Amino acid sequence: MFVLYExxxxxxxxxxxxxxxxxxxxxxxxxxxxxxxxxxxxxRYAAPSPSQVMDQARAGxxxxxxxxxxxxxxxAEFSFEDLAREYHGHAPAAPExxxxxxxxxxxxxxxxxxxxxxxxxxxxxxxxAAKAAVERKARETxxxxxxxxxxAAGRLPEPLRDKVFELAHKPDKNSLEYKALADACAETGLSxxxxxxxxxxxxxxxxxxxxxFLLTHFPRGAGFSGIAPPLPPPALPxxxxxAFSIDDAATTEIDDAFSVIFxxxxxxxxxxxxxxxxxxxTPGSDLDRVAATRLSTVYMPGDKxxxxxxxxxxxxxxxxxxxxxxxxxxxxxxxxxSILSLTTxxxxxxxxxxxxHETLEPLFNxxxxxxxxxxxxxxxxxxxxxxxxxxxEAARGKxxxxxRNDFVFKVAGERxxxxxxxxGNPIDKLVSELMxxxxxxxxxxxxxxxxxxxxxxxxxxxxxxxxxxxxHEGLGVSHYAWSTSPLRRYVDLLNQRQILAAARGEAPxxxxxxxxLFAAVRDFELAYDAYAEFQRGMERYWCLRWLLQESxxxxxxxxxxxxLIRLDGLPFVAKVTGAPTLNPGDRxxxxxxxxxxLDIDLTCRYLAPLTA
Numbered sequence: 155m156f157v158l159y160e161x162x163x164x165x166x167x168x169x170x171x172x173x174x175x176x177x178x179x180x181x182x183x184x185x186x187x188x189x190x191x192x193x194x195x196x197x198r199y200a201a202p203s204p205s206q207v208m209d210q211a212r213a214g215x216x217x218x219x220x221x222x223x224x225x226x227x228x229x230a231e232f233s234f235e236d237l238a239r240e241y242h243g244h245a246p247a248a249p250e251x252x253x254x255x256x257x258x259x260x261x262x263x264x265x266x267x268x269x270x271x272x273x274x275x276x277x278x279x280x281x282x283a284a285k286a287a288v289e290r291k292a293r294e295t296x297x298x299x300x301x302x303x304x305x306a307a308g309r310l311p312e313p314l315r316d317k318v319f320e321l322a323h324k325p326d327k328n329s330l331e332y333k334a335l336a337d338a339c340a341e342t343g344l345s346x347x348x349x350x351x352x353x354x355x356x357x358x359x360x361x362x363x364x365x366x367f368l369l370t371h372f373p374r375g376a377g378f379s380g381i382a383p384p385l386p387p388p389a390l391p392x393x394x395x396x397a398f399s400i401d402d403a404a405t406t407e408i409d410d411a412f413s414v415i416f417x418x419x420x421x422x423x424x425x426x427x428x429x430x431x432x433x434x435x436t437p438g439s440d441l442d443r444v445a446a447t448r449l450s451t452v453y454m455p456g457d458k459x460x461x462x463x464x465x466x467x468x469x470x471x472x473x474x475x476x477x478x479x480x481x482x483x484x485x486x487x488x489x490x491x492s493i494l495s496l497t498t499x500x501x502x503x504x505x506x507x508x509x510x511h512e513t514l515e516p517l518f519n520x521x522x523x524x525x526x527x528x529x530x531x532x533x534x535x536x537x538x539x540x541x542x543x544x545x546x547e548a549a550r551g552k553x554x555x556x557x558r559n560d561f562v563f564k565v566a567g568e569r570x571x572x573x574x575x576x577x578g579n580p581i582d583k584l585v586s587e588l589m590x591x592x593x594x595x596x597x598x599x600x601x602x603x604x605x606x607x608x609x610x611x612x613x614x615x616x617x618x619x620x621x622x623x624x625x626h627e628g629l630g631v632s633h634y635a636w637s638t639s640p641l642r643r644y645v646d647l648l649n650q651r652q653i654l655a656a657a658r659g660e661a662p663x664x665x666x667x668x669x670x671l672f673a674a675v676r677d678f679e680l681a682y683d684a685y686a687e688f689q690r691g692m693e694r695y696w697c698l699r700w701l702l703q704e705s706x707x708x709x710x711x712x713x714x715x716x717x718l719i720r721l722d723g724l725p726f727v728a729k730v731t732g733a734p735t736l737n738p739g740d741r742x743x744x745x746x747x748x749x750x751x752l753d754i755d756l757t758c759r760y761l762a763p764l765t766a
Contacts, residue, residue: 156199160270168204177190183205210249215257223264231273241254301313301314305335305338309353317331319369383465387433387470393480396504398508400509401511407642409472412426421486422489423487424485429472429479430470434466437664449461453689457565473508474506483497484497487542496595498596514581515581523540539588540583543588552630561574596635596649600653601633608678610626618679645675691754694725694754697726698749698756710764711744711758713736718730730744734760742762743764
């Protein structure tokens with residue numbers, strides 16, 4: 155005696171070796187012995203043999219028309235034997251029943267299983283939808299194979315053209331486009347970026363890296379749309395001295411400016427004026443939510459993504475020849491540069507000039523200060539402020555620190571110029587010391603008044619953001635609350651709101667336990683690090699572009715550590731190959747090879763030592 159039975163989702167035939175009522179000992183058509191529960195037995199029959207039944211059943215199944223079988227089945231539930239009898243018009247032989255069973259079992263879109271050997275025909279609308287899905291799947295499979303073949307051959311299918319950067323950086327792994335690209339990558343052994351580049355899909359390596367950043371941090375785009383304009387600033391008292399700012403020529407978010415009044419008794423009043431967007435951006439407004447999402451302006455050589463919309467920046471930036479609302483710290487200074495008193499207030503300041511590094515630095519520098527050089531705007535004020543800044547630096551215990559070079563990237567179209575500036579020159583020292591003074595004294599004011607603020611602290615060498623007042627050991631100050639860049643950093647905007655309230659004696663917008671402050675600290679540090687990493691990456695990219703642009707084949711370098719070198723005149727650290735045992739600081743000449751603009755990397759091969 156033989157049986158048809160179901161095992162592991164398959165229909166099988168076998169010979170009964172023993173029948174124990176609840177289960178059978180069966181030898182399958184392939185000779186494998188197994189214990190089969192009686193509940194899994196679908197048909198008992200006497201002939202032909204299991205292998206013959208299955209061979210004939212498969213042949214019979216192939217000849218069946220599923221659409222006709224579905225029509226024959228009707229709407230009621232049925233057993234496969236009943237349908238075999240109806241279909242064939244006579245008591246079916248085992249191979250005929252088995253053929254029907256295989257057809258039913260293998261066509262779940264036509265027939266829904268209802269129990270042991272029992273089925274029901276799918277409703278017409280369900281069957282139609284299932285057929286459409288099968289056809290769609292078949293078309294997608296064919297299209298996937300077609301696209302994969304084209305990609306592997308170095309051709310970009312047209313439907314993928316608008317999705318190149320998404321596929322390279324942040325793909326939808328369930329999409330047909332990604333699956334085709336993954337198939338082609340597996341076939342060619344190339345990464346997605348390399349294969350797309352081979353297909354000519356990445357005409358701009360710069361855009362490739364920019365889109366990688368935007369897709370991650372600005373998935374909805376870097377523009378602003380549908381945002382209500384800022385509130386106009388309230389009526390404020392006028393300031394009593396003209397102010398000037400100092401920035402590079404490309405700066406549009408002018409956050410800070412300075413004024414100086416020389417008094418007859420030899421004392422001096424210094425005004426540190428900070429742009430005041432907090433006067434027009436209310437907590438929880440659309441503008442505030444945008445700023446809280448972006449958290450900072452993103453900088454890169456030749457471009458930037460601002461934290462705030464351009465119209466708001468234009469309204470609150472400290473532009474020359476305008477009366478600008480500002481948060482001002484007025485510092486009364488004795489003739490010996492000691493601080494006598496400080497006053498904080500919001501007022502309207504006349505910005506007389508936006509001084510620019512490019513034109514000011516040749517006139518105001520270590521060599522010209524106190525000399526007989528030509529006059530220039532605010533010379534007396536600048537030279538006095540430089541002396542005051544040196545006193546502030548010494549009071550912090552940070553005077554005469556070694557200064558590194560800064561690198562300035564000027565990008566015009568496809569060309570780049572990389573300039574070196576010595577950090578700590580008079581312009582830098584003047585601005586940085588006045589900013590440290592404002593940030594430290596405003597942080598101290600918030601702490602003294604018990605008003606919540608976001609502090610930047612450094613203890614034990616670790617720099618962190620915190621809601622608790624703490625010293626910044628690296629700067630040598632007891633408090634440090636970022637407050638002087640509210641057009642460019644959200645933390646500064648938050649602190650400005652708190653400082654304005656504290657100065658006016660009003661309740662601050664944010665209490666110390668405000669969840670928004672905790673979220674701002676957490677999110678800001680993550681975003682600030684990511685933005686800084688992107689900026690460093692793009693600076694490395696433009697260094698490689700400069701090497702290609704200038705056809706640099708060899709360059710001098712200094713060993714930093716192990717096999718890492720710093721290239722002369724560039725903010726670029728690279729690995730060196732083929733070098734002998736060297737010590738940090740050793741100088742060498744290296745060959746520049748294998749510049750890769752997609753990976754932002756190159757090979758530096760050791761050529762020779764450089765003697766002093």
